Amino acid sequence: MFHVKHLHHHKKVYMREIRYIELVFVSSYYKFICYNGLVSGQIIAIVNQKGGVGKTTTSINLSSFLGEMGHKVLLVDFDPQANATSGIGLRGDQIKKHSYHLLDSNQDVSEVLYPTPFQNLHILPATQDLAGAEVELSNMVSRETILKDRLRPLLDYYDYIIIDCAPSLGLLTVNALCAAHQCLIPVQCEYYALEGIAGLLKTLELVKGGLNPMLRIIGIVLTMYDSRTSLNRQVIDNARAYFKGLVFDSVIPRNIRLAEAPSHGLPILLYSASSTGSLAYSNLAKEFIQRVQ
Numbered sequence: 489m490f491h492v493k494h495l496h497h498h499k500k501v502y503m504r505e506i507r508y509i510e511l512v513f514v515s516s517y518y519k520f521i522c523y524n525g526l527v528s529g530q531i532i533a534i535v536n537q538k539g540g541v542g543k544t545t546t547s548i549n550l551s552s553f554l555g556e557m558g559h560k561v562l563l564v565d566f567d568p569q570a571n572a573t574s575g576i577g578l579r580g581d582q583i584k585k586h587s588y589h590l591l592d593s594n595q596d597v598s599e600v601l602y603p604t605p606f607q608n609l610h611i612l613p614a615t616q617d618l619a620g621a622e623v624e625l626s627n628m629v630s631r632e633t634i635l636k637d638r639l640r641p642l643l644d645y646y647d648y649i650i651i652d653c654a655p656s657l658g659l660l661t662v663n664a665l666c667a668a669h670q671c672l673i674p675v676q677c678e679y680y681a682l683e684g685i686a687g688l689l690k691t692l693e694l695v696k697g698g699l700n701p702m703l704r705i706i707g708i709v710l711t712m713y714d715s716r717t718s719l720n721r722q723v724i725d726n727a728r729a730y731f732k733g734l735v736f737d738s739v740i741p742r743n744i745r746l747a748e749a750p751s752h753g754l755p756i757l758l759y760s761a762s763s764t765g766s767l768a769y770s771n772l773a774k775e776f777i778q779r780v781q
């Protein structure tokens with residue numbers, strides 16, 4: 489017993505020496521810091537089982553603002569509707585390998601990563617094929633942690649991996665929640681929105697209780713706010729009263745520019761940089777950085 493422990497200890501020291509040598513000879517200072525956990529990337533799942541609440545809009549625009557700020561970002565489309573993929577301007581005929589292929593452990597992950605025309609932003613696209621993954625996953629060993637196993641090594645190259653989740657709490661989303669360090673919850677400013685969150689929080693607790701004890705909620709972002717209706721104002725007040733500091737200060741307004749941008753394959757900062765929607769997502773990105781570590 490003692491002997492084994494001893495060996496284990498030596499192995500650890502040995503690993504540390506390799507890292508030191510790497511630092512000196514490869515001058516890969518950044519990598520050294522990453523490996524030693526002083527600075528490390530984070531995986532963030534954008535999640536809400538309701539559709540149409542702004543998950544994809546938030547995924548695309550948060551990712552692109554983080555990229556503009558100088559962070560290396562990978563946007564992962566993990567929704568069979570593939571709206572993040574088309575929204576960033578990637579066409580179906582340009583995609584050979586996509587998130588569905590991650591299920592195959594022999595798949596070279598570098599083949600599913602695509603550059604985008606936008607600063608520091610890569611995409612791991614989806615196609616409708618991903619819908620089949622839900623069924624296939626249910627028959628696989630370690631079916632909840634396959635995405636985690638494939639994405640975590642990529643944190644050597646990316647500061648942030650943002651996962652745009654499907655509007656369900658099925659195995660695809662559970663995979664995203666297992667892969668993630670933190671999740672971000674977009675909530676539409678409408679009367680029933682807060683009721684839906686209770687169910688989501690229960691699922692998050694289940695995942696935390698078993699598969700991913702370190703999972704945290706980075707925050708709730710209120711979306712599609714319409715200042716002309718007092719009901720919207722009320723939803724914000726209720727959300728802040730109930731979830732307190734969990735709610736981001738930045739509220740995303742309902743803004744036609746945000747809705748138009750995806751059909752041009754552009755993030756808002758390039759489609760309409762001076763719009764209220766762009767300003768709001770820029771502020772959200774800054775707040776995100778303050779909260780993330």
Ligand SMILES: Nc1ncnc2c1ncn2[C@@H]1O[C@H](COP(=O)(O)OP(=O)(O)O)[C@@H](O)[C@H]1O
Nearest residue numbers: 539540541542543544545712741742743746747
């Ligand atoms: N702040 C906003 N203002 C106006 N339209 C928005 C806003 N956020 C999202 N939308 C539009 O609402 C629809 C649903 O948003 P989306 O981000 O696709 O939600 P989800 O990914 O949660 O289904 C899309 O057509 C999108 O363009």
Ligand SMILES: [Mg+2]
Nearest residue numbers: 543544567571
């Ligand atoms: Mg979506």
